Amino acid sequence: xxxxxHTVCLRSQKVCRRSVAAALSxxxxxxxxxNVSLFSHSAGLAAQTCKTLLxxxxxxxxxxxxxxxxxxxxxxxxxxxxxxxxxxxNPSDINMIQGTYAILPDLPAVGGNEGVAQVVEVGSQVTSxxxxxxxxxxxxxxxxxxxxxxxxEDDVISLPNDIPLLSAATLGVNPCTAFRMLxxxxxxxxxxxxIQNAANSGVGQAVIQIAAARGIHTINVVRDRxxxxxxxxxxxxxxxxxxxxxxxxxxxEMMELFKTCTKPKLALxxxxxxxxxxxxxxxxxxxxxxxxxxxxxxxxxxxxSSLIFKDVKVRGxxxxxxxxDHSSDGRAFRAMxxxxxxxxxxxxxxxxxxxxxxxxxxSEALDAAMQPFTSAKQVLVM
Ligand SMILES: NC(=O)c1ccc[n+]([C@@H]2O[C@H](COP(=O)([O-])OP(=O)(O)OC[C@H]3O[C@@H](n4cnc5c(N)ncnc54)[C@H](OP(=O)(O)O)[C@@H]3O)[C@@H](O)[C@H]2O)c1
Numbered sequence: 001x002x003x004x005x006h007t008v009c010l011r012s013q014k015v016c017r018r019s020v021a022a023a024l025s026x027x028x029x030x031x032x033x034x035n036v037s038l039f040s041h042s043a044g045l046a047a048q049t050c051k052t053l054l055x056x057x058x059x060x061x062x063x064x065x066x067x068x069x070x071x072x073x074x075x076x077x078x079x080x081x082x083x084x085x086x087x088x089x090n091p092s093d094i095n096m097i098q099g100t101y102a103i104l105p106d107l108p109a110v111g112g113n114e115g116v117a118q119v120v121e122v123g124s125q126v127t128s129x130x131x132x133x134x135x136x137x138x139x140x141x142x143x144x145x146x147x148x149x150x151x152x153e154d155d156v157i158s159l160p161n162d163i164p165l166l167s168a169a170t171l172g173v174n175p176c177t178a179f180r181m182l183x184x185x186x187x188x189x190x191x192x193x194x195i196q197n198a199a200n201s202g203v204g205q206a207v208i209q210i211a212a213a214r215g216i217h218t219i220n221v222v223r224d225r226x227x228x229x230x231x232x233x234x235x236x237x238x239x240x241x242x243x244x245x246x247x248x249x250x251x252x253e254m255m256e257l258f259k260t261c262t263k264p265k266l267a268l269x270x271x272x273x274x275x276x277x278x279x280x281x282x283x284x285x286x287x288x289x290x291x292x293x294x295x296x297x298x299x300x301x302x303x304x305s306s307l308i309f310k311d312v313k314v315r316g317x318x319x320x321x322x323x324x325d326h327s328s329d330g331r332a333f334r335a336m337x338x339x340x341x342x343x344x345x346x347x348x349x350x351x352x353x354x355x356x357x358x359x360x361x362x363s364e365a366l367d368a369a370m371q372p373f374t375s376a377k378q379v380l381v382m
Contacts, residue, residue, distance in 0.1 A: 048071070048072045048148070049069045049070060049071055049072060050069070050070060050072050050146055050147045050148035050149065051067060051068070051069055051146060051147045051359060052067070052068055052069075052070050052110045052143070052145065052146040052147075053065050053066070053067060053110060053111045053112070053145035053146065053359065053362050053380075054066055054067075054068045054070070054108050054109070054110050054111075055097050055107065055108065055109060055111060056107055056108040057107060058097060058098060058099030058104075058107075059097070059098065059099070060098070061094055061097045061098065061111075061366040061369075061370070062363045062366045062367050064097060065097060065111055065362060065363075065366060067359065067360060067362060072148055072149070072150055073150050074150075075121060075122075075123050075150050076123055076150075076152075077123040077124045077125040077126075078123055078125045078126060078152060078153050078154070079122075079123045079126070079150050079151060079152055079153065080119050080121065080122050080123065080126060080129055080135070080150070080151055080152075080153055080156070081119070081120050081121040081122075081148065081149075081150050082117035082118060082119050082120065082135060082148065082149050082150075082151060082156070083117060083118050083120050083147065083148050083382070084115055084116075084117045084144060084145075084146055084147055084148065084149065084382045085115070085116050085117060085118055085134075085165060085168075085169065085381070085382060086115060086116055086165055086166065086168075086169035086356075086379050086380065086381045086382065087112045087114060087115025087116075087144040087145055087169060087379065087380050087382075088112075088114055088115065088169055088170050088202075088354070088377050088378065088379045088380070089112070089365055089366060089369040089377070089378040089379070089380065090113065090114060090173060090174075090202070090377075091293070091295065091369075092113060092140075092173075093111055093112055093113055093114075093145075094366070094369060094370060096109075096111070096113070097111055102318075103140055103141060103320070105141060105143075109143060110143030110144075110145055110146050111143065111144075111145040112142075112143055112144035112145035112146075112380070113137065113140045113141060113142065113143075113144060113173070114136070114137065114144060114169070114170065114172050114173045115136065115137070115144035115145075115169050115380075116134055116135070116136050116159065116165065116168040116169045116171075117134070117135050117136075117144075117149070117156070118132065118133070118134055118135075118161075119131055119132060119133045119134075119135060120148075122153075123153070126153045127153075128153060128158070129153055129156070129158060132161075133158045133161070134158065134159045134160070134161040134168055135156035135157060135158050135159065136156065136157060136159055136168065136171065136172040137155065137156060137157075137172060138154070138155055138156060138157050138323060138327065138330075138333070139155070139320065139323055139324065139327070140320045140323075142155060142156075145359070145362070145380055146382075147359065147382050157330070157333065157334070157337065159171065159337065159341065160341055162345070163341055163344045163345065164344070164350075164351060166351035166354050166356075166379060167344050167349070167350065167351040169351075169379055170202060170351050170352060170354070170377065170379070171337070171340060171341075171344075173202075173319060174201075174202035174203045174205075174206050174352070175206040175210070175340050175349065176319050176322075176323075176336060176337075176340070177203050177206070177292055177317065177319040178203055178206035178207040178210050179206070179210055179336055179339070179340060180317065180319065180322055180336075181207070181266075181268055181290050181292065181317055182194070182207065182210055182211055182214070182216070182266070184317075185266060185288045185290050185313075185315060185317075186265045186266045186287065186288050188211075188214065188216050188265060188266065189215075189216075190214065190215030190216065191215065191216075191217070191262065192216050192217070192262060192264075192265050192266075193216065193217040193218065193219060193241070193261055193262050193263070193264045193265070194207065194211055194216055194217070194218050194219070194264050194265070194266045194267070194268065195218075195219040195220075195221065195264040195266075195267045195268070195279050195282055195283070196218065196219070196220060196221065196267065196268035196269075196270070196279075197221040197222075197246070197268075197269060197270060197271045197275045197276070197279060198221075198222070198270035198271050198293065198295055199218070199220030199221055199222050199235060199240065199243065200220075200222050200231055200235060200375045201270055201293075201295075201352075202352040202377055203268075203270055203292065203293070204220065204235075204268075204270065205235070205238060205352045205353075206349065206352075207268060208220060208235060208238050208239050208240045209238050209239050209343070209348060209349045209350070210340075210343065210349065211239070212238070212239025212240075212241075212348070213239075213343055213348040213349070217241040217242075217261055217262070218239070218240050218241050218242070219241065219242045219244065219257070219261065219264060219282075220235050220240045220241075220242060220243045220244065221243075221244050221245070221246055221248075221249060221275070221278075221279070222235075222243065222244075222245065222246070223245070223246055223372075223373070224245040224246065224247065225373045228245065231243070231375060234353075234375075238350065241261065242257060242261065244257075246274075246275055246278070249275075249278035249279070249281075249282065250278060254282065258282075262284070263282065263283065263284035263287075264282060264283055264284060264287060265283070265284055265287045265288070266283075266287060266288055266289075266290065267279040267280060267282070267283050267287065267288070267289040267290070268289075268290055268292065269289055269290065269291040269292070269293070269300065270291075270292055270293030270294075270295055271293065271294070271295050271296040271298075272291065272293075272294045272295070272296045272297070272298045272299060272300050273296040273297075273298025273299070273300070273301075274298070274301075275296060276289065276291065276300045276301070277300070277301050277302070277303060280302060280303060280306045280312060280314075281303065281306065283306070283310060283312050284310075285310050285311065286310070286311050286312070286313070287310070287312055287313070288312065288313040288314075288315055289312060289313070289314055289315065290315045290316065290317050291314075291315070291316050291317075292316070292317045292318070292319075300314070302314055352376075352377050353375055353376045353377065354376060354377045354378075354379045355368065355376045355377070355378050355379065356379050356381045357378055357379065357380055357381065358380075358381060359380050359381075359382055362380065365378040365380060366378075
């Protein structure tokens, strides 16, 4: 089956981009312009197919996503053929399939926006990559739930292959989000503190570890559950200073906590609703709350007193926007990845708890990714 080229609109922003489907089947500009005879090493590729997790309409992921074979196009002179190694199932992937995310591809589309792949073949004009390199997507929308892909050299960025596979597969979104939120909103010095909800999420675990590596204390809020103690121990073992249940935020114990811990300069909100309001109440004067996720599907309510008497700043962050804003000069993204990989090699940043799943077991993995209280990311391993 050949997936036609589509243009895709970021519907909420009226910005046209290549579609997920186009990216995975490669732009027509590449397939049309490619002169196969120029690339003796790519002979026979056009006949190859790959396996993909494809959705033809929006809806319940485990119902609309199907395992399908698609043709791989011939690689163009500035393209690379990659073999996907591992790709996580993130909440934004689920929302994209459901049709509720800010970026929606034209259909059919292959799921997945993140993952690590290995370059197996390069076009004759490729200069930044070589066979064997590990690469991750530079942007959202590549459709990573698949076994192989022909991609433009410019769509991916290399990663060192001496870091664990699961770290590489989950590096491009959540740790980058955590890194930017800890770097770009408040000047945080060792001894300062940050408060966050959804602390057991992929983002939350990266926040804990990157903050700890910088000597920053974290107050980590999670929803109550029967295994709270085990979860708390796990988050503390990775560097979390305090781990609290949501209910505790409203209790007098917080006064005790702030006798030994400075009031946070920064609050990171991945939930919304009451949880976000409670984070705001504990911010120090002039602090910032950065909303990056809305897992609770409730709006953020800002207490008037927080604005008047504490002059808090209420901000938002989207890593996709950051990557696009920095795409013309790739140095900032490269520098961030280098720093994150350095933390990984020093054992300061590990992948979130993951459940590895074969591509064929996608349906169970999609269902599992939408279950609450799991504290483990589903990662498709190809
Ligand atoms: N803005 C950005 O650039 C950016 C980047 C990365 C991620 N995100 C967003 O950040 C959020 C977390 O992503 P992730 O990949 O880190 O997620 P994840 O690892 O899949 O974890 C999901 C988290 O959400 C919590 N959660 C789920 N439903 C909830 C609810 N109804 N109320 C409160 N908490 C709930 C879970 O807590 P339990 O264990 O209690 O279920 C868990 O902590 C998502 O909304 C994602 O889209 C945004």
